[in-house]
Amino acid sequence: MTTDYRPMWTKLGLNLEGHDALLGVLGQLYQSTYLSQKNRPAGMGYLDFVMSEVHGLRIKELEDAKATGRKVVGTFCVFVPDELILAADAISVGLCAGAEFGFEDAEKMLPRNTCSLIKSFFGFKLNKVCPYIEASNMIVGETTCDGKKKAYEIFKGIQPNLYVMEVPQMKGPQDKELLKSEYMRFKVELEKLTGITIDATRLKKGIALVNNRRKALYRLAALRAANPVPISGLDALLINQVAFYDNPERFTESVNKICDELEQRIQKGEGVFPKNTPRVLVSGCPMAVPNWKLPSIIETSGAVIVGEESCVGERGTQNLVEESGDTVDALMDAIVERYFKIDCAIFTPNEARLDHIKTLAQKYHADGVIHYALQFCSPYVIEAYPVEQALIAEGIPTIRIETDYSQEDIGQLKTRVEAFIETHTCPK
Amino acid sequence: MTTDYRPMWTKLGLNLEGHDALLGVLGQLYQSTYLSQKNRPAGMGYLDFVMSEVHGLRIKELEDAKATGRKVVGTFCVFVPDELILAADAISVGLCAGAEFGFEDAEKMLPRNTCSLIKSFFGFKLNKVCPYIEASNMIVGETTCDGKKKAYEIFKGIQPNLYVMEVPQMKGPQDKELLKSEYMRFKVELEKLTGITIDATRLKKGIALVNNRRKALYRLAALRAANPVPISGLDALLINQVAFYDNPERFTESVNKICDELEQRIQKGEGVFPKNTPRVLVSGCPMAVPNWKLPSIIETSGAVIVGEESCVGERGTQNLVEESGDTVDALMDAIVERYFKIDCAIFTPNEARLDHIKTLAQKYHADGVIHYALQFCSPYVIEAYPVEQALIAEGIPTIRIETDYSQEDIGQLKTRVEAFIETHTCPK
Numbered sequence: 001m002t003t004d005y006r007p008m009w010t011k012l013g014l015n016l017e018g019h020d021a022l023l024g025v026l027g028q029l030y031q032s033t034y035l036s037q038k039n040r041p042a043g044m045g046y047l048d049f050v051m052s053e054v055h056g057l058r059i060k061e062l063e064d065a066k067a068t069g070r071k072v073v074g075t076f077c078v079f080v081p082d083e084l085i086l087a088a089d090a091i092s093v094g095l096c097a098g099a100e101f102g103f104e105d106a107e108k109m110l111p112r113n114t115c116s117l118i119k120s121f122f123g124f125k126l127n128k129v130c131p132y133i134e135a136s137n138m139i140v141g142e143t144t145c146d147g148k149k150k151a152y153e154i155f156k157g158i159q160p161n162l163y164v165m166e167v168p169q170m171k172g173p174q175d176k177e178l179l180k181s182e183y184m185r186f187k188v189e190l191e192k193l194t195g196i197t198i199d200a201t202r203l204k205k206g207i208a209l210v211n212n213r214r215k216a217l218y219r220l221a222a223l224r225a226a227n228p229v230p231i232s233g234l235d236a237l238l239i240n241q242v243a244f245y246d247n248p249e250r251f252t253e254s255v256n257k258i259c260d261e262l263e264q265r266i267q268k269g270e271g272v273f274p275k276n277t278p279r280v281l282v283s284g285c286p287m288a289v290p291n292w293k294l295p296s297i298i299e300t301s302g303a304v305i306v307g308e309e310s311c312v313g314e315r316g317t318q319n320l321v322e323e324s325g326d327t328v329d330a331l332m333d334a335i336v337e338r339y340f341k342i343d344c345a346i347f348t349p350n351e352a353r354l355d356h357i358k359t360l361a362q363k364y365h366a367d368g369v370i371h372y373a374l375q376f377c378s379p380y381v382i383e384a385y386p387v388e389q390a391l392i393a394e395g396i397p398t399i400r401i402e403t404d405y406s407q408e409d410i411g412q413l414k415t416r417v418e419a420f421i422e423t424h425t426c427p428k
Numbered sequence: 429m430t431t432d433y434r435p436m437w438t439k440l441g442l443n444l445e446g447h448d449a450l451l452g453v454l455g456q457l458y459q460s461t462y463l464s465q466k467n468r469p470a471g472m473g474y475l476d477f478v479m480s481e482v483h484g485l486r487i488k489e490l491e492d493a494k495a496t497g498r499k500v501v502g503t504f505c506v507f508v509p510d511e512l513i514l515a516a517d518a519i520s521v522g523l524c525a526g527a528e529f530g531f532e533d534a535e536k537m538l539p540r541n542t543c544s545l546i547k548s549f550f551g552f553k554l555n556k557v558c559p560y561i562e563a564s565n566m567i568v569g570e571t572t573c574d575g576k577k578k579a580y581e582i583f584k585g586i587q588p589n590l591y592v593m594e595v596p597q598m599k600g601p602q603d604k605e606l607l608k609s610e611y612m613r614f615k616v617e618l619e620k621l622t623g624i625t626i627d628a629t630r631l632k633k634g635i636a637l638v639n640n641r642r643k644a645l646y647r648l649a650a651l652r653a654a655n656p657v658p659i660s661g662l663d664a665l666l667i668n669q670v671a672f673y674d675n676p677e678r679f680t681e682s683v684n685k686i687c688d689e690l691e692q693r694i695q696k697g698e699g700v701f702p703k704n705t706p707r708v709l710v711s712g713c714p715m716a717v718p719n720w721k722l723p724s725i726i727e728t729s730g731a732v733i734v735g736e737e738s739c740v741g742e743r744g745t746q747n748l749v750e751e752s753g754d755t756v757d758a759l760m761d762a763i764v765e766r767y768f769k770i771d772c773a774i775f776t777p778n779e780a781r782l783d784h785i786k787t788l789a790q791k792y793h794a795d796g797v798i799h800y801a802l803q804f805c806s807p808y809v810i811e812a813y814p815v816e817q818a819l820i821a822e823g824i825p826t827i828r829i830e831t832d833y834s835q836e837d838i839g840q841l842k843t844r845v846e847a848f849i850e851t852h853t854c855p856k
Contacts, residue, residue: 147574153776166597170594177606378541
């Protein structure tokens with residue numbers, strides 16, 4: 001970094017000492033996890049740059065935009081429709097945190113038996129090390145799981161600009177109505193925040209922007225069906241992670257460039273790992289930056305990840321919003337239709353997710369599925385059982401991993417993952 | 429027991445050996461917890477009888493009623509409106525289980541990090557020791573917490589007559605609509621089950637029955653404000669527990685008789701514990717039979733429990749249904765209004781509960797509040813923090829207890845409870 005961002009960080013109220021410590025760890029981890037990979041696509045240089053400037057240039061962009069009157073909206077969940085945020089000319093940034101930082105402080109307010117993702121955003125906030133939280137004009141929580149729903153009540157005490165959106169728990173007509181009324185309420189809130197009335201033209205533009213980003217991510221996902229696989233699971237995950245806070249046009253363009261390169265690789269039969277490397281689908285909880293623990297273990301244990309059934313992955317991006325409507329109401333309905341299909345474990349029943357996992361495993365020719373759940377994430381930890389049953393019934397090898405953000409269980413996880421890969425895959 | 433219920437239990441498919449073991453433990457526990465108490469009201473003889481016949485006579489009543497064509501509906505939550513069940517001439521029984529039984533089997537399907545209440549009803553089902561589950565024609569689950577919501581999906585595999593009702597998570601107009609649509613859906617389901625159309629007359633009768641039961645329980649609760657306290661917290665809890673499965677008319681009559689007796693006691697200045705015994709309000713998770721662990725610890729540590737802010741207590745019974753409506757729609761609206769006020773920790777925000785706890789503490793002249801949460805019950809475990817903050821702000825001494833159904837922590841809990849009572853109460 002050549003620019004000195006310290007004045008900006010100070011202005012945002014960051015604790016520079018803690019922030020330096022966090023950036024130091026992040027930099028080292030990125031070096032050892034990402035930059036040490038072999039055969040990376042050249043297009044990943046863009047992601048390397050984004051990551052090197054994740055608390056620098058991108059925050060400066062947010063601050064510059066705010067100086068022109070635009071607003072920044074921080075979110076924690078794929079149920080919050082970016083289309084509406086963009087339609088209000090605001091900037092959407094993902095706030096989920098993926099590092100064990102400030103957990104001791106978080107545990108003064110939250111039970112120890114709280115999932116790492118929640119403790120992490122509390123820890124980041126309490127220690128003033130997240131410029132995205134501090135730069136946000138409005139922060140959107142949601143009632144997805146008990147942990148987040150109840151933790152937000154406490155969070156609001158330290159983050160007064162928190163707004164909470166309700167998400168339904170079933171898929172009946174009354175639930176779709178509830179989701180629509182919540183999206184309408186959110187629209188009004190965004191209009192209040194930005195002073196902009198979200199009309200059909202703005203909404204269509206927002207929808208197109210987000211759809212284009214999704215299309216680029218689908219294109220990337222589809223290319224991973226090739227053998228050899230043209231991009232590592234770690235790199236693909238990073239792209240999905242960065243999707244949550246990068247500028248959407250620039251990001252979409254960069255992903256499409258990477259896809260052009262991957263197509264050439266496939267044509268030439270080039271891959272990031274040797275042909276017939278055992279292929280794994282990872283399914284379960286989202287992985288926020290820099291939670292690369294499990295993918296890193298998998299891809300240094302002789303396998304390659306070919307897909308993510310995750311909010312940071314295809315659960316989060318599947319299905320486009322229908323763009324043909326011409327009125328606000330028709331477009332809002334189209335947005336509701338799309339988001340209502342998300343097969344998150346917060347829904348009951350949630351058969352669609354089991355089907356989606358099986359479909360992805362087939363589509364990407366996975367040899368097995370690794371189900372990943374954050375400890376104390378009840379929806380995914382409990383749903384791991386029906387997922388396992390469904391995969392066993394299909395003859396798809398599977399293993400359940402439950403872990404947190406600590407580094408202590410890496411050895412044990414590696415042993416389990418290696419054994420799974422050795423047992424359930426054979427050279428083709 | 430003089431009657432041989434074994435043929436009935438066999439017919440219900442119970443595992444007699446396991447069931448004998450369970451009844452043996454229950455009988456011993458009842459003896460040591462309840463019958464060993466001093467100065468009990470004579471009216472508690474009714475409860476002693478009910479408990480001695482809890483798997484006998486009451487089950488026979490259910491089976492006899494079923495033989496005449498009536499249906500039995502088993503429930504797990506105070507959001508399931510008994511008024512509708514009774515209006516369909518069906519019998520409502522509570523199914524929450526309060527004993528560590530069959531947990532090993534439950535943990536084959538559920539994560540170990542699941543609350544004891546859920547593991548317990550799984551354990552009872554898997555071991556075929558609960559005649560109420562086996563006697564039920566329909567079992568109603570609900571989407572209150574992540575644990576139950578997701579566990580019911582697995583439970584349905586072993587209990588196909590399970591029906592799941594959605595409960596909202598916030599208190600906006602859209603949530604009241606959702607609750608109403610769910611109650612209408614439940615009404616239709618009950619009509620299908622029983623073949624009875626729920627008209628206004630039937631609904632009014634169901635509402636009156638449940639209101640009368642509530643009124644008797646309020647009367648009981650109010651009498652506990654006296655000093656000395658005329659009834660132990662253990663006995664009052666038992667009455668609230670039995671409310672969930674006893675015949676409502678008979679139960680209401682028996683509670684009113686006990687209240688008559690308690691009024692006489694109060695007039696004479698008689699109590700179950702000496703005057704000025706330290707007074708405690710218990711607030712938090714429900715306690716299902718035979719989960720008497722914490723109340724027993726409290727009342728053998730020099731204090732008396734004067735109220736329960738709990739589903740099995742005043743959170744479950746507060747507020748009556750307005751009876752004045754004359755149409756099904758008006759009466760359904762009245763039911764929705766009443767249930768929508770329940771201040772369960774599943775709602776966000778849930779300020780009403782904090783107010784209710786403070787009100788109860790004042791009303792019953794509590795010296796302190798013991799917040800009780802089942803381990804891994806995220807809504808109550810997380811809400812314990814704001815509850816504590818609110819009570820500290822009011823100068824009300826409070827302690828947070830987190831436990832499960834095991835007996836292992838009794839010594840430790842007793843030490844903490846004794847210290848709390850000694851520190852925060854002084855002889856008046």
